[in-house]
Amino acid sequence: MSIKPFLKLFKNDQLSTLTCTSALFKNFYKLSYLAAAKNSGLFDLLSHGPVSGQELAGTYCRDPKGREALEA
Structure with missing residues (x-):
């Protein structure tokens, strides 16, 4: 990232505006995460009770990199 901006x-003296803007995006990111979880069926899967990491990986991870990311 360039330091010029x-x-x-x-x-x-607009740096405080930048920090306030990033605070506004936190709620947007949370809402986006929840919408993606709903659309992918994650909430339906979890509605019946706890699910192991292996079950999640079997449902949502198609390759080893996805499994590694889920474990992280």
Whole structure:
């Protein structure tokens, strides 16, 4: 990431605006995560009770990299 935009915001005393904007996006990210979980069927799978990591991997991971990401 280039530092020029950061310095420009700092120089124009707009850095606080940037931090407030990122705080607004947190709720958007949470909502996006919940919508994706619903659309993928994750909530339906979890509605019957706890599910092991192996079951989740079997349902949602098609390759070893996906399984590795799920474990992480």
